Amino acid sequence: MAKQQRGEATVELLLATALRVYAASGQQGFTVNAVTAASGVSLGSLYHHFGSFDGLAAALYTRCMGRLFAELTAAVTRARTARTGVKALVGAYLKFTREERDAALFLHASAYSGYLAVHAEEIRAAKEEQLAAIIGWMGARMAKGEIVPLPGPLVEVMVMGPVTEAARRWLSSTYELDLDQAERLLPDVIWRALKPE
Numbered sequence: 001m002a003k004q005q006r007g008e009a010t011v012e013l014l015l016a017t018a019l020r021v022y023a024a025s026g027q028q029g030f031t032v033n034a035v036t037a038a039s040g041v042s043l044g045s046l047y048h049h050f051g052s053f054d055g056l057a058a059a060l061y062t063r064c065m066g067r068l069f070a071e072l073t074a075a076v077t078r079a080r081t082a083r084t085g086v087k088a089l090v091g092a093y094l095k096f097t098r099e100e101r102d103a104a105l106f107l108h109a110s111a112y113s114g115y116l117a118v119h120a121e122e123i124r125a126a127k128e129e130q131l132a133a134i135i136g137w138m139g140a141r142m143a144k145g146e147i148v149p150l151p152g153p154l155v156e157v158m159v160m161g162p163v164t165e166a167a168r169r170w171l172s173s174t175y176e177l178d179l180d181q182a183e184r185l186l187p188d189v190i191w192r193a194l195k196p197e
Contacts, residue, residue, distance in 0.1 A: 011049050011059075013039050018060050023102035027109060030057075058119035061110055062126050064103040069130035071096045076137050082146035085137060086194055087187035090163050094183045097167040108168045131156075147194050158193055162186060 017039035032053040050056040075092035079085030169175035
């Protein structure tokens with residue numbers, strides 16, 4: 001195996017192991033020692049590939065976010081109408097939460113964690129890039145009068161706010177939330193909030 005392929009395999013192993021460690025042990029157990037022990041990868045190798053444990057966490061966050069946004073983009077860009085697009089977007093987020101529970105848990109629990117702060121700018125840039133197709137789709141529907149015209153950040157709050165909170169509560173052991181019920185009800189509720197009068 002070539003050196004580059006070994007490096008890519010090590011990066012993949014560290015990211016996959018980090019997600020498993022987080023899912024099994026939570027934020028308290030998500031440590032550099034836990035990840036290196038579970039992966040069998042040396043601390044030096046982890047630092048070589050990611051610069052720091054914060055770098056690994058940021059890379060994992062960006063990867064999980066990329067998987068989520070790929071699902072959201074696919075769902076919304078297949079839709080023919082504003083209504084079906086908004087509903088598909090909401091449904092795709094909740095489906096991702098259910099089917100990719102570990103990634104969703106990491107995204108929701110890590111969003112404001114200290115280990116991401118150092119990499120906030122690169123995470124913001126990656127998010128902006130991944131959101132571009134969705135924002136473009138929404139903007140085109142706003143221009144046609146099919147969605148209430150709002151600035152991009154407010155559209156994100158209107159659509160993603162209720163969905164991310166429902167996902168966060170479902171993922172948490174603190175709250176009881178019926179994800180099936182959320183999948184049935186939220187798409188219509190959010191669509192009504194964005195539908196022009």
